[in-house]
Amino acid sequence: MKIYTRTGDAGITSNLYGQRVSKNDMSMHLIGAADELNSHLGLIKAMLSNVDIRRFIEGIQINLMKLMAHVSDIDNNKYLFSSDEVEVLEREIDKLSRGETSGPGMEPEKTNKRFELVLPGKNMTEAQIHIARTVARRAERLFFAVNEKKPLCKIAGAYLNRLSDYLFVLSQSGI
Numbered sequence: 001m002k003i004y005t006r007t008g009d010a011g012i013t014s015n016l017y018g019q020r021v022s023k024n025d026m027s028m029h030l031i032g033a034a035d036e037l038n039s040h041l042g043l044i045k046a047m048l049s050n051v052d053i054r055r056f057i058e059g060i061q062i063n064l065m066k067l068m069a070h071v072s073d074i075d076n077n078k079y080l081f082s083s084d085e086v087e088v089l090e091r092e093i094d095k096l097s098r099g100e101t102s103g104p105g106m107e108p109e110k111t112n113k114r115f116e117l118v119l120p121g122k123n124m125t126e127a128q129i130h131i132a133r134t135v136a137r138r139a140e141r142l143f144f145a146v147n148e149k150k151p152l153c154k155i156a157g158a159y160l161n162r163l164s165d166y167l168f169v170l171s172q173s174g175i
Contacts, residue, residue, distance in 0.1 A: 016072035026146045031068045033139040038064045040132040047125045048175070056092060060163065067156055071146060081155040089162040096169045118172070125175045133167035136160060 120130035
């Protein structure tokens with residue numbers, strides 16, 4: 001099987017359901033940003049030694065794939081997010097904010113400086129987490145742009161918002 005089809009050469013691609021869509025369609029930009037974020041999270045996961053955080057990030061990656069499927073869903077009734085997924089992120093944000101980190105390579109460090117400007121680059125992992133955070137913010141903006149034309153699951157938007165918060169707190173956790 002060939003990987004190339006040449007059908008995208010004219011700026012048209014297929015979504016998950018085979019529907020032909022312009023590569024410049026806002027939904028394709030959102031799917032691309034979510035895919036890019038997923039790749040950045042994969043790199044972060046590979047850089048971390050803490051198994052619990054690696055597993056948590058893998059769960060986020062699975063949710064990002066669900067988001068991409070949700071955006072492609074013509075009827076918009078599959079791949080919906082629940083408030084539980086947002087609450088899981090919130091609990092992890094709270095845990096990291098309190099300095100409740102564990103595992104090798106993790107230094108408990110409370111994030112009391114949350115509202116100060118942060119200059120990324122303390123180390124490779126922290127810098128990469130900030131890159132992922134900014135891609136998450138872009139995906140969130142694109143989510144709401146798509147939502148203006150095609151209503152999406154509102155909880156998925158909240159999930160993206162919380163995800164960038166999680167990544168910020170993770171970057172400040174002493175990794």
